Amino acid sequence: MIYKYFMEKQSLRKWARGKRKELNMEKESSVLADILVQTEEYKNSKNIMIYYPLEKDPV
Numbered sequence: 072m073i074y075k076y077f078m079e080k081q082s083l084r085k086w087a088r089g090k091r092k093e094l095n096m097e098k099e100s101s102v103l104a105d106i107l108v109q110t111e112e113y114k115n116s117k118n119i120m121i122y123y124p125l126e127k128d129p130v
Contacts, residue, residue, distance in 0.1 A: 109112050
């Protein structure tokens with residue numbers, strides 16, 4: 072693992088962006104949604120609000 076605790080702000084941002092681009096967001100989102108649906112909080116809720124970044128959203 073990279074020594075992110077000792078990185079400067081700009082290099083940490085660059086590292087984080089690179090890691091985020093490596094993720095398969097469709098797969099990760101599906102896994103997280105499956106986990107969310109199984110929670111008691113989800114089952115007992117009347118309304119569910121989540122954040123999903125749009126294509127033009129500055130992440």
